[in-house]
């Protein structure tokens with residue numbers, strides 16, 4: 233009985249994909265702080281938490297890449313998120329509103345090893 237159970241469980245274990253990597257970005261005037269500086273490749277959930285007093289948003293693009301991932305405007309005290317499957321590389325992330333990027337709302341994220 234025990235042997236049958238073990239055999240039955242193996243396919244389930246190999247078929248289950250890893251959970252998405254999670255990254256949280258804290259935003260305020262005028263900076264962004266990442267919960268971690270790197271995440272593995274594959275599915276990811278990126279969350280933007282606005283701790284500031286102004287609206288903020290987030291753009292995320294791989295250096296050398298063309299696609300820009302976005303989290304729309306997040307009001308003070310609120311949270312926005314996106315799910316994406318990110319390729320390996322270095323990503324720049326920034327707030328696109330007004331002059332927030334030049335005021336310091338920019339950071340780099342490493343994806344993969």
Ligand SMILES: [Cu+2]
Pocket residue numbers: 287288289327328329332337
């Ligand atoms: Cu901003």
